Structures are given as C-alpha cells and as structure tokens.
Amino acid sequence: MRWFVSFMDRVAVGCAIIAALLLATAVVVICWMVIYRAMGNSTYWEIEFAVYAMVGAIFLASPYTLKTNGHVSVDLLPHYLSPRAAKILGRFTAALGLAVCAYLAWAGGAQALHAWTMGETTESAWAPPKWPLYASMPLGLGLTALQYLAEMWREPAAVRAST
Numbered sequence: 337m338r339w340f341v342s343f344m345d346r347v348a349v350g351c352a353i354i355a356a357l358l359l360a361t362a363v364v365v366i367c368w369m370v371i372y373r374a375m376g377n378s379t380y381w382e383i384e385f386a387v388y389a390m391v392g393a394i395f396l397a398s399p400y401t402l403k404t405n406g407h408v409s410v411d412l413l414p415h416y417l418s419p420r421a422a423k424i425l426g427r428f429t430a431a432l433g434l435a436v437c438a439y440l441a442w443a444g445g446a447q448a449l450h451a452w453t454m455g456e457t458t459e460s461a462w463a464p465p466k467w468p469l470y471a472s473m474p475l476g477l478g479l480t481a482l483q484y485l486a487e488m489w490r491e492p493a494a495v496r497a498s499t
Contacts, residue, residue: 337489344486345403351479352400355393362389381462388469395476399483402433427488434484437477444473 362385369382401407414422448470450456457463 341486341490344399344483347479348399348403348483351396351398351476355397355400358389358393358396362386362393365389380460381464384458384460384462384464388464391469392472392476395472396479398476398480402480402483402487430484430488434481434488437481437484441474441478441481444470444477448474 365382365386369379369386372379414425417425448467451465451470452467456466458466
C-alpha cells in the first residue's frame with residue numbers, strides 16, 4: 337500500500353497547487369473588479385466567478401490539508417491516552433472522517449449530476465451552469481476520503497508495534 341500512500345500524497349499536492357491558483361485568480365478578479373467599478377464601469381460576472389473559484393479551492397485543498405494535519409482537531413484526549421488507545425482513537429476518527437467524506441461526495445455527486453441533466457444555471461445576468469460549482473464537492477471530498485485511506489495506511493508498522 338506504500339504506492340497508494342505515495343500516489344495520494346502527490347495527488348494532494350497537485351490539488352493544493354490548483355487550489356492556490358484558483359484562490360489567486362479569485363483575488364485578482366476581485367481586485368480588478370474593485371478598480372474597474374471605481375472607474376465608473378459595470379460588470380456582471382466577476383463576483384460569481386470568484387465564488388466558483390473559491391468554493392473549488394476550498395474543496396480541492398481538503399486532501400492536502402488532511403495530509404499536512406492542517407484540519408482543526410482536538411488533541412487533548414489523545415494526549416492523555418496510552419499510545420495504543422491513542423492509535424485506536426486515531427483510526428476510529430479517520431474511519432469516521434472517511435465515511436463522512438464518502439457520503440458527502442456521493443450526495444454532492446448526485447446534486448451535480450442533477451444540475452447537469454436539468455441544465456441548471458444561476459439567476460444572474462451571466463447565468464453560468466451550476467454543475468461545476470456542485471461538482472467541486474464530490475471531487476474534493478472524494479479525494480479527501482482517499483486521503484483518509486492513505487493516512488490510515490501511512491504507518492502500519494507503528495500501529496502493530498503499539499498493539
């Protein structure tokens with residue numbers, strides 16, 4: 337399973353790079369909008385574009401955030417547990433996180449598919465399709481579920497030694 341862990345680490349880094357580019361693009365577009373509107377001009381697409389980019393960045397950054405242990409977590413309980421109990425708790429919470437991400441990826445995929453088949457668009461003057469926005473959820477959370485698997489397999493020798 338070492339190949340899977342290594343593969344998921346590379347995927348997580350790639351997703352983080354794409355997320356950073358999306359976030360930087362959103363910042364540039366918002367800055368451009370402020371300047372452009374300050375000069376008395378009007379546009380209609382940039383806020384929605386920035387929202388799409390930021391939502392995509394949030395979901396795509398999730399696997400990397402998990403890989404680097406950047407998610408919000410409470411480490412007080414594992415601190416007071418024995419190493420074996422802390423590992424068991426870690427495996428349990430990882431399995432729970434994997435289940436939640438898998439479910440949300442499935443539900444988000446259903447929503448994205450529905451938006452795509454129905455041809456849903458936003459109500460703005462630009463009216464972009466909604467499915468790309470919805471598709472960022474199953475993509476990001478599906479990859480996060482796979483990253484949870486990679487994290488669970490990352491240290492099998494340490495788990496065996498503590499049991």
